[in-house]
Amino acid sequence: MKVCIINYNLGNLTSVYNSVEALGVDVCISNNLEIINKSSHLILPGVGSFENGMDNLKQLNLIDILNHEVVENNKPILGICLGMHLFASFGYENKLNNGLGWIKGNVRKLNNKKSERLPHIGWNDISAKRDSILVNNITESLVFYFVHSYQFIPEDESVITGTCDYAGGFASMIESKNIFATQFHPEKSHDVGSMLINNFLYKSTSHVEN
Amino acid sequence: MLRTRLIPVLLLKNGILVRSRGFSFHQSTGNHIYQVKRFSEWKADEIIYLDISRSSSHSMNINKSVIGSTSSNMHKADDNEIDMVQIIKNISKVCRVPLTVGGRVKSLEDIRYRLAAGADKVAINSQAIDNPNFIAKSAKEFGSQCIVVSIDVKKDNNTWKVYKEFGKVNTNMDIDEWAVKTEELGAGEILIQSIDRDGSGSGYDLELINHITSIVQIPVIALGGVGNFDHLVDGYKANNAIALAAANIFHFTEQSVLNAKKHLDTQGINIRI
Numbered sequence: 001m002k003v004c005i006i007n008y009n010l011g012n013l014t015s016v017y018n019s020v021e022a023l024g025v026d027v028c029i030s031n032n033l034e035i036i037n038k039s040s041h042l043i044l045p046g047v048g049s050f051e052n053g054m055d056n057l058k059q060l061n062l063i064d065i066l067n068h069e070v071v072e073n074n075k076p077i078l079g080i081c082l083g084m085h086l087f088a089s090f091g092y093e094n095k096l097n098n099g100l101g102w103i104k105g106n107v108r109k110l111n112n113k114k115s116e117r118l119p120h121i122g123w124n125d126i127s128a129k130r131d132s133i134l135v136n137n138i139t140e141s142l143v144f145y146f147v148h149s150y151q152f153i154p155e156d157e158s159v160i161t162g163t164c165d166y167a168g169g170f171a172s173m174i175e176s177k178n179i180f181a182t183q184f185h186p187e188k189s190h191d192v193g194s195m196l197i198n199n200f201l202y203k204s205t206s207h208v209e210n
Numbered sequence: 211m212l213r214t215r216l217i218p219v220l221l222l223k224n225g226i227l228v229r230s231r232g233f234s235f236h237q238s239t240g241n242h243i244y245q246v247k248r249f250s251e252w253k254a255d256e257i258i259y260l261d262i263s264r265s266s267s268h269s270m271n272i273n274k275s276v277i278g279s280t281s282s283n284m285h286k287a288d289d290n291e292i293d294m295v296q297i298i299k300n301i302s303k304v305c306r307v308p309l310t311v312g313g314r315v316k317s318l319e320d321i322r323y324r325l326a327a328g329a330d331k332v333a334i335n336s337q338a339i340d341n342p343n344f345i346a347k348s349a350k351e352f353g354s355q356c357i358v359v360s361i362d363v364k365k366d367n368n369t370w371k372v373y374k375e376f377g378k379v380n381t382n383m384d385i386d387e388w389a390v391k392t393e394e395l396g397a398g399e400i401l402i403q404s405i406d407r408d409g410s411g412s413g414y415d416l417e418l419i420n421h422i423t424s425i426v427q428i429p430v431i432a433l434g435g436v437g438n439f440d441h442l443v444d445g446y447k448a449n450n451a452i453a454l455a456a457a458n459i460f461h462f463t464e465q466s467v468l469n470a471k472k473h474l475d476t477q478g479i480n481i482r483i
Contacts (some may be wrong), residue, residue, distance in 0.1 A: 012356075014328040018303050048353035054422065081354075117451060119355050119398050121429045123213040123255055123482045143482050145255075145308060147355040147398075166212060188308045188330060190250070 001201065003027040004039035006066070008056040011047040011082065012187070019187035023198055031060045036069060041076050044083035045187070050091030050107055050150070053082050054099065063100070070102060074178045076204035078197075084174065084181035085152055093150055102179055104124055105154035110167035119149045124164050126172040126184070132161040133175055133203045134182070138202045143186035144172070151183065180204060213482045214446055214474065215255040218460040218467055219433060222261045222313070225293060229458045230262070231409025233362075233377035242297060247304040249389035249460065252467035253483060257305055258401070258431075258455060260360075261294055261313025262376055262439060295327045298413070302328025312360055312401075318351055325352065333401055335360040336374040339381055339388075342395055349396030358431075359397040361388060363418065364405040370418060377405045386425055391437065393426045393451060400426060404434035411437025416448040423449040431455050439473040446479050 005016050007029045020043070028035060036042065036200040044066075046053055057063050069075040079087050088099040091107040095186050099107070126142045128135045135142055142162075151170035154160060162173030164183070174181040186193035199206055221228050221236070227245060228236035229437050249257050298311055311324050312333025321332050338359050349357050362377050363370040363385050370385040381388075389400060402422050404415040414435045423430050430444055436456035445454050454474075460466040474481045 011353075012328075012330050014299075014302060014326060015309075015330055018328060019306070022306075037445055049350075115428055115451075117429050119428065120212070121355070121399060122215050122453070125211060141482075147308070149354070170419060185308075189304070190253070190306045194306070 001025055001041065002039045003041045003043065003201065004036050005029045006036070007031045008046070008053065008060055008062060008063065010053055010056055011044060011045050016043060016045045016187045019194060019197055023194065023201065025201060031062060033065050036065050041204070042069065043078045043080065044086065045080045046082035046086070048082055050082065050085055050093040051097050053086050054097055066100065070179065074076045076200065077180065078200045079181035080185060080187070081183060082146055084183055086151060087179060087181055088152055095168045103154055103159055103174060103176055104156065105152060107152050110149055110151050110170065112167040116167050119141060119147055120166050121147045124148070124166060126162045126164050128162040128173065132173060134161065134173055134180055134196050134199050135159050136199055136203055138192060138195050144186065144189040144193060146184045148183060176187065178204065211480055213480050216257055216442070216467065216471055216481065217256045217431060217453060217455040218249045218254050219258045219260060219455050219457040220362060222259060222263070224263045228396040229409070229449050229461055233408050242302055246301040247469055250304060250306050250467060253471055254307055254467045255291065255482060256308040256310060258310045258312065258333065259301065262368050263313070264376065295323050298324055298327035298329050310358055314357070318348065320350055321348055325356065331358050333358040333360040335362065337463055338392065339372065339374045345392055345395040345397055354396045354398035357397050358399045358401050359392040360401040360403065361385070362403045362405055373405060385422065388428050389422055393428050396426060399429045399431060401431045401433060407435030410435055413441040414445040414448070415438065416444060419448040419452050421444055423451050429453060433457070439470050442470060442474060443477045443479065
């Protein structure tokens with residue numbers, strides 16, 4: 001196993017690195033095409049704006065290789081927060097932007113009530129579907145750390161494997177074949193977050209082969 | 211449901227962890243990595259690390275013996291800056307919850323170094339006051355979610371005034387004006403600190419908590435004054451949207467953060483245990 005955290009100059013890459021390294025797994029932070037190609041698992045983290053995220057992926061020539069590895073080679077990928085959003089067809093932050101388009105849907109601002117603050121920051125509970133790979137066999141309370149103002153709204157609701165009851169409810173986890181994504185930050189969610197990353201690393205491939 | 215956050219704050223002065231009183235008296239409290247690791251294990255919801263060193267030319271020898279050798283691959287940074295970045299690198303390895311780092315954040319490069327070293331958010335104070343546009347620039351570059359604006363206030367003739375330079379300089383700015391402005395400029399959170407209550411152990415300024423949470427829509431973290439666990443409950447009751455931070459009370463006692471959380475839980479507050 002060799003995990004590559006995609007470096008597109010956005011976000012808390014070191015936090016993600018520390019959390020994977022703590023699991024005793026071979027991991028690197030890179031945007032080198034050969035390293036991405038030779039990795040068994042990819043992680044696309046990221047905090048920041050949708051537009052910056054896509055611009056940086058383009059500038060680093062990462063779009064083709066990611067399409068190749070994820071769509072053609074079915075390599076398991078975990079998108080975190082902005083990383084999750086970039087999997088969508090379109091984002092509506094500031095202006096309309098194209099995403100990677102792996103999962104049909106849009107990214108829009110959370111529809112918060114007046115009593116609900118934005119950004120949505122802090123530890124919140126998620127409700128998970130029974131067939132979720134990411135939280136498979138986790139018996140601890142599913143409470144994760146969130147920090148975001150936007151949400152991913154997929155066209156096909158069956159890809160949503162977890163929801164969170166804030167701002168009218170939004171998709172907190174998405175799983176579709178080899179593509180996994182969380183709106184929350186497993187790398188900052190203590191033990192339960194480590195378990196989720198562990199599931200992604202050890203259960204995602206058997207899932208694809210099945 | 212969104213849980214109430216409990217956030218221990220570590221104060222770093224010239225490389226040494228300290229406790230603080232009235233923003234002026236400081237006493238050493240121990241080793242960084244060990245403290246952060248314990249707080250993380252004790253279910254702290256986040257950890258805030260504030261560097262309150264005043265001089266930029268002090269000796270860091272004591273610090274080096276605590277944290278090991280300094281990194282040689284950082285450029286354009288003075289010794290203290292290198293030490294700060296190295297400290298963040300060390301503590302982020304054991305910090306498995308969000309880590310906010312504040313103090314001497316003056317430029318986009320300062321933010322970049324801190325995030326690259328493993329911080330998840332930065333707290334900006336004096337620089338935001340001197341150059342408010344710095345908030346907008348930082349939020350655009352790194353995203354609002356990692357920009358915490360730290361506001362230090364002191365009561366003057368019954369109104370809260372904003373202070374800068376570690377509570378030394380009165381800006382004469384009204385708290386309402388400044389808090390709303392930081393939100394408009396793109397701050398993701400506000401850390402509100404009462405200078406009057408710092409180290410007093412007499413409880414949060416509850417009026418202040420209620421006031422600031424009602425004038426902004428972004429999340430607010432309160433700091434200053436907690437002397438016992440009931441003060442945390444009082445803070446929550448003043449406005450249940452507030453995130454509860456404290457420094458001194460979490461030092462010196464085993465399981466402090468966890469015990470505080472258990473107390474909040476018994477008071478019916480929805481907290482992660």
